[in-house]
Amino acid sequence: GAGVSQSPSNKVTEKGKDVELRCDPISGHTALYWYRQSLGQGLEFLIYFQGNSAPDKSGLPSDRFSAERTGGSVSTLTIQRTQQEDSAVYLCASSLDPHLSNQPQHFGDGTRLSIL
């Protein structure tokens, strides 16, 4: 079946521009997560959605970052006025039922964002 789909796979933009990253989770998965992975680094948690609401957005690094989820499905991560330090791979993951701690996450292949 279809996995987690992210688009675009690569994005190159100039400093100061806004970017939108899209995540299409596995159908029926209620939990959705965004992470950032800088070159050679581990995962940095950004935000968690349960359905359309975001009970935990504690990882968003600044007010330039925002995310939404509609219809309990697709999510968009928006970065405004991009800076060079925003360059990273942005990973999206979904899981079936966030109330069950034994549920694994399913990851997309990420969007590689490069800010010139």
Added chain:
Amino acid sequence: GDSVTQMEGPVTLSEEAFLTINCTYTATGYPSLFWYVQYPGEGLQLLLKATKADDKGSNKGFEATYRKETTSFHLEKGSVQVSDSAVYFCALRSGGSYIPTFGRGTSLIVHP
């Protein structure tokens, strides 16, 4: 809070060598434990998991046993292949949190 500690990489091995990647954790209650693998240019994939003490997760020749007494979940494989070259992440999920906790990842390089 919860935390996961993995051995520093890179781990460099010759093909057919034995692999161990250490993972220890601190958590409240009885977490579920996971190993994920990330191949170059891809997202993370679940490799194996264990949900209670003494459970052994296994997949593709990899194994890890949930050791509550030592709070460890070490990943092992008896004979690595070049195709196993990747970054391996240990993770846990406590019942009281919706957010998994990941280790920093361990890079494995296998030479022919």
